[in-house]
Amino acid sequence: MPIRQLKISGVRNLQPLDLTLQSGVNFIYGDNGSGKTSILEAIVLMAAGKSFRTSQLKHVLAHNADRIEIQMDIDDESLGQCQLDSLRLKGGDHLLKLNGSVLTSQAEAAHWLPVQVIDPTTFKLLSGSPEERRQFIDWGVFHVEHSFMEQWKTFRKQLKQRNSVLKQKEAEWLPVWNKGFVESALVIDQHRRAYLKRFKPEFMRILKALDDSVDVTLAYYPGWDKDSELQDVLDKQQERDMVLGYTQSGPHRAELRIKVDKQPAAEILSRGQQKTVVAALKIAQGALFQQESGRRTIYLVDDLASELDEKHRFALCKLLEDLKCQVFITSIDKDKLTDIWQPVASKLFHVEQGLIQDVAAEVEDAASQQDRPAD
Ligand SMILES: Nc1ncnc2c1ncn2[C@@H]1O[C@H](COP(=O)(O)OP(=O)(O)OP(=O)(O)O)[C@@H](O)[C@H]1O
Structure with missing residues (x-):
């Protein structure tokens, strides 16, 4: 059930974003603190009603914002095309909607958005x-x-x-x-x-x-x-x-x-x-x-390079590709993402100080600017 379109506003340092995603693999790269994990965090917030890195949602709300808004257009294997909306106000009120109708519980959103996170803290599943x-x-x-x-x-x-x-x-x-x-x-x-x-x-x-x-x-x-x-x-x-x-x-x-x-x-x-x-x-x-x-799970793999060597990274990516599910993978280093693994359907995003950009679209834009006749 890939997310086709993702809109996020009011999350940490992220500038309001509206992304067209790849149903296969979405590579996200950028420097430390640029906002990569915050994108994954927003997806988990919709799916689980909580963050995977803080128990206090007030920390997820951007400093200057009074609300977090997340919208996803999803292609679900059983429901077809649908839209999930989440609105969280600073005061704590929370509204969840599926195709415009209010959902009465977080479990309903979880049902429509099965998400698994693999991040540097996941070893806690063994030691926690x-x-x-x-x-x-x-x-x-x-x-x-x-x-x-x-x-x-x-x-x-x-x-x-x-x-x-x-x-x-x-x-x-x-x-x-x-x-x-x-x-x-x-x-x-x-x-x-x-x-x-x-x-x-x-x-x-x-x-x-x-x-x-x-x-x-x-x-x-x-x-x-x-x-x-x-x-x-x-x-x-x-x-x-x-x-x-x-x-x-x-x-x-x-x-x-x-x-x-x-x-x-x-x-x-x-x-x-x-x-x-x-x-x-x-x-x-x-x-x-x-x-x-x-139905398919969405995988969020944060900081792929940390503590997994190349052989294990490759094996992990291959398994995810075999599942044909939507994957979001972040890394500081673009080459660590794309050198070991070039899945058939993938898209590359770059994050810089909270601004996320589709790299291919950027390249196309730059090319079309060059092709334009001089005024
Ligand atoms: N509530 C907030 N409002 C605004 N900015 C915040 C808030 N909470 C954290 N930040 C900033 O937002 C950024 C969050 O970055 P995030 O953890 O998503 O980065 P990252 O790209 O995953 O970094 P790394 O590679 O170091 O894991 C940091 O720069 C942090 O200082």
């Missing part, structure tokens, strides 16, 4: 908190099973209610809340299990193509002892739960354990190897999404 890996699994489930978001909300509600009963030490009410909690927990767990079963072979295939010397295993931990029934675990932990005032076990504690030789991969692999594994996870997720939905 389990929540990051839970979110990773849930991205995959959500984009294929649309009921998942509602089921997740139901589970969160059950968890909140159970925790409040625990805090108030109302032991007699626990059996009632346990029933609903267990029911909704098992729904989440089944979705995640089923997804990872399909995901693992795809991940192994992609990792092998990226680097067949890295041997990684993925193991799913549901959030409670896998050999016990959740209800039994809750019964056993009830007293301690009551003391703590929260539920120790359940899908909110699930984990995707990524290991090398039975050790956490983050402790064993080099930074570059970790990035390779994370790239494989993200590409495999997009590949599986494509197989199962017939």
